[in-house]
Amino acid sequence: DQQVKQNSPSLSVQEGRISILNCDYTNSMFDYFLWYKKYPAEGPTFLISISSIKDKNEDGRFTVFLNKSAKHLSLHIVPSQPGDSAVYFCAASAIIQGAQKLVFGQGTRLTINP
Amino acid sequence: EPEVTQTPSHQVTQMGQEVILRCVPISNHLYFYWYRQILGQKVEFLVSFYNNEISEKSEIFDDQFSVERPDGSNFTLKIRSTKLEDSAMYFCASTGFNQPQHFGDGTRLSIL
Numbered sequence: 001d002q003q004v005k006q007n008s009p010s011l012s013v014q015e016g017r018i019s020i021l022n023c024d025y026t027n028s029m030f031d032y033f034l035w036y037k038k039y040p041a042e043g044p045t046f047l048i049s050i051s052s053i054k055d056k057n058e059d060g061r062f063t064v065f066l067n068k069s070a071k072h073l074s075l076h077i078v079p080s081q082p083g084d085s086a087v088y089f090c091a092a093s094a095i096i097q098g099a100q101k102l103v104f105g106q107g108t109r110l111t112i113n114p
Numbered sequence: 115e116p117e118v119t120q121t122p123s124h125q126v127t128q129m130g131q132e133v134i135l136r137c138v139p140i141s142n143h144l145y146f147y148w149y150r151q152i153l154g155q156k157v158e159f160l161v162s163f164y165n166n167e168i169s170e171k172s173e174i175f176d177d178q179f180s181v182e183r184p185d186g187s188n189f190t191l192k193i194r195s196t197k198l199e200d201s202a203m204y205f206c207a208s209t210g211f212n213q214p215q216h217f218g219d220g221t222r223l224s225i226l
Contacts, residue, residue, distance in 0.1 A: 100145070
């Protein structure tokens with residue numbers, strides 16, 4: 001099941017620079033996309049989401065971009081901070097009667113270097 | 115900030131035994147979910163639960179699995195006869211209507 005793919009298993013970025021994490025999906029029925037951050041021994045923590053009717057959503061240092069024609073989304077973190085070092089998961093869903101079934105990517109391990 | 119809590123954090127069980135994983139969702143949430151993550155693999159959807167019934171389940175969620183909301187606050191996942199391949203992290207999540215899911219910190223299930 002490769003409906004959601006994160007092709008970069010890891011990414012290393014200098015503190016203060018921009019981090020860009022990418023995600024591709026294949027199922028055109030997906031209409032809601034989320035990014036989660038995960039530290040070891042903790043559950044995924046919600047970061048930011050975007051509905052398919054938008055192409056950009058911004059929350060502080062985090063911006064998610066959605067390109068529906070390319071079935072691609074990305075998460076931009078600027079400026080990157082050491083506390084951003086974690087595994088980032090892209091997830092997608094089609095909301096049916098309010099309930100979501102999230103389909104996750106494999107995750108990208110982001111390391112922010114001081 | 116309210117959070118989803120899961121117990122125990124680690125469960126070790128003999129193969130063939132029954133195990134119950136417990137979750138307390140965020141109190142005003144309506145939709146409840148279980149996911150699992152086998153070591154080194156993706157987080158996978160198991161089941162969603164709304165209005166006291168299963169709304170969707172995956173192929174993984176076979177007859178050995180069941181979910182229950184016994185008392186209006188707890189949400190449990192039962193595996194009747196565990197297999198070695200059930201070893202994984204199990205995450206509970208909850209959400210309100212059209213809101214992002216919030217996850218607990220998971221239960222690590224180890225089958226011996």
